[in-house]
Amino acid sequence: MVYGVILFPSIYFALRAEKKSKEKGLSVRLIPVPRHLSSDCGVCLRIPWEEREVIRSLLKEEKVKMEGIHLLE
Amino acid sequence: MIYFDNAATSWPKPPEVKEAMVRFMDEIGANPGRSGHLLSIEAARIIYEAREALSTLFNVKDPSRIVFTLNATESINLALKGMLRPGDHIVTSSMEHNSVMRPLRHLEKKGIALSVVPCFQDGTLDPKELEKQVQPATKMIILNHASNVTGTLLPIREVGRIARERHLLFLVDAAQTAGAYPIDVEKDGVDLLAFTGHKSLYGPQGTGGLVIGENVNIQDLTPLKHGGTGSRSEFEEQPDFLPDRFESGTPNAVGIAGLLAGARFVLKQGVESIRRHESQLIEKLIEGFKDIPQITLYGPEETKDRIATLSFNIQNLSPSEVASLLEEEFGILCRPGLHCAPSAHKTIGTFPKGTVRFSLSTFTSDGEVKQSIEAVRHLLHQKD
Ligand SMILES: Cc1ncc(COP(=O)(O)O)c(C=O)c1O
Numbered sequence: 001m002v003y004g005v006i007l008f009p010s011i012y013f014a015l016r017a018e019k020k021s022k023e024k025g026l027s028v029r030l031i032p033v034p035r036h037l038s039s040d041c042g043v044c045l046r047i048p049w050e051e052r053e054v055i056r057s058l059l060k061e062e063k064v065k066m067e068g069i070h071l072l073e
Numbered sequence: 074m075i076y077f078d079n080a081a082t083s084w085p086k087p088p089e090v091k092e093a094m095v096r097f098m099d100e101i102g103a104n105p106g107r108s109g110h111l112l113s114i115e116a117a118r119i120i121y122e123a124r125e126a127l128s129t130l131f132n133v134k135d136p137s138r139i140v141f142t143l144n145a146t147e148s149i150n151l152a153l154k155g156m157l158r159p160g161d162h163i164v165t166s167s168m169e170h171n172s173v174m175r176p177l178r179h180l181e182k183k184g185i186a187l188s189v190v191p192c193f194q195d196g197t198l199d200p201k202e203l204e205k206q207v208q209p210a211t212k213m214i215i216l217n218h219a220s221n222v223t224g225t226l227l228p229i230r231e232v233g234r235i236a237r238e239r240h241l242l243f244l245v246d247a248a249q250t251a252g253a254y255p256i257d258v259e260k261d262g263v264d265l266l267a268f269t270g271h272k273s274l275y276g277p278q279g280t281g282g283l284v285i286g287e288n289v290n291i292q293d294l295t296p297l298k299h300g301g302t303g304s305r306s307e308f309e310e311q312p313d314f315l316p317d318r319f320e321s322g323t324p325n326a327v328g329i330a331g332l333l334a335g336a337r338f339v340l341k342q343g344v345e346s347i348r349r350h351e352s353q354l355i356e357k358l359i360e361g362f363k364d365i366p367q368i369t370l371y372g373p374e375e376t377k378d379r380i381a382t383l384s385f386n387i388q389n390l391s392p393s394e395v396a397s398l399l400e401e402e403f404g405i406l407c408r409p410g411l412h413c414a415p416s417a418h419k420t421i422g423t424f425p426k427g428t429v430r431f432s433l434s435t436f437t438s439d440g441e442v443k444q445s446i447e448a449v450r451h452l453l454h455q456k457d
Contacts, residue, residue: 009305010302011105011121012117016136041109042108
């Protein structure tokens with residue numbers, strides 16, 4: 001499975017993103033921010049890469065601020 | 074013992090409030106969201122869930138628009154000092170608590186003009202009288218939702234409509250009503266809602282918050298505090314997004330864990346059903362007191378116009394005499410005096426003597442109300 005991660009400006013958004021994605025049955029997980037990326041909030045959301053557009057629009061609708069989506073190598 | 078001082082702080086609390094706080098201390102304990110490890114995330118999750126539960130309670134669509142504070146006083150200070158600038162005008166009522174009046178009197182000295190709309194002797198407010206005070210420089214209206222002295226409900230929905238029509242911000246002090254009377258920030262037209270956790274939300278002391286509506290431009294609202302938020306740590310400037318902009322410093326996370334349990338308790342019971350129970354009890358109390366000629370009751374007679382807080386006086390006795398006799402002889406704990414609201418007492422004609430205040434909660438029983446009426450009757454007999 002190819003994964004991506006979404007970074008957030010603060011933990012509030014990371015938690016909201018996790019909750020709203022799980023409510024839609026998407027298999028996401030909060031993980032520590034990979035070392036090569038940097039985000040101060042400490043955690044990011046690991047997502048199935050192929051779902052990134054679905055999740056991006058869902059989170060926009062739920063007023064979740066994002067700081068970028070990255071492919072997880 | 075009968076505890077009739079719920080308007081000051083509710084007690085007892087639902088058992089799940091203490092359990093949530095113990096669980097937080099035993100199993101979570103960490104600094105919320107600062108560190109990215111398991112316990113830090115769990116602590117942040119508690120706070121997230123509390124924001125969501127309160128959003129449901131007040132009908133706030135975006136939970137990030139609720140920021141946590143220590144209490145209603147801090148929320149009111151944030152809203153007033155953060156929003157008002159010299160030259161602005163603000164309208165309030167004569168029934169306000171000092172948590173509103175004192176910041177306003179302070180701001181008056183800094184060049185903010187203030188109009189205080191007189192209320193009727195039962196504490197009720199005519200929205201038309203309030204509207205007359207609106208001027209071109211008016212920026213905000215601030216009202217308490219219910220008086221902590223008389224229990225009188227103020228017509229926030231009507232005033233909310235006036236505020237919308239006149240493009241004014243509407244700040245509501247819901248210290249006495251959050252959890253005890255339905256609040257819908259959209260239907261009520263509330264832009265800023267200040268609430269406290271330790272009264273009818275059944276949380277612990279040291280918890281509260283401010284709802285910041287969509288009409289409020291958060292860049293116009295100056296934070297009371299600046300500092301660390303666990304976000305944007307590479308910058309020395311305060312974050313400009315919610316909720317972090319207004320939440321500097323480590324929060325009272327264990328308290329918020331208790332507040333979450335309290336808010337969930339309220340949601341489970343239903344505000345309407347809590348309201349129904351309390352209304353029935355306050356009606357019985359008023360009925361019981363009405364027949365006693367030596368008692369003067371304050372506030373509206375009809376329960377639909379009030380919450381379950383009742384002020385009264387007994388002929389020839391000072392409020393503090395009544396309160397200490399009730400405590401010593403009947404184990405009834407209540408509050409005598411001015412209740413931090415001198416302006417409200419001037420309005421109802423009880424300044425500077427004050428009143429005796431009985432304030433009930435969802436845990437008050439029918440038996441306790443009956444016992445307290447009996448106690449007051451006994452007390453009068455003894456004094457005869
Ligand atoms: C009407 C009203 N406003 C504000 C407050 C202040 O609440 P807190 O002491 O929790 O800040 C109170 C309670 O004391 C109150 O009754």
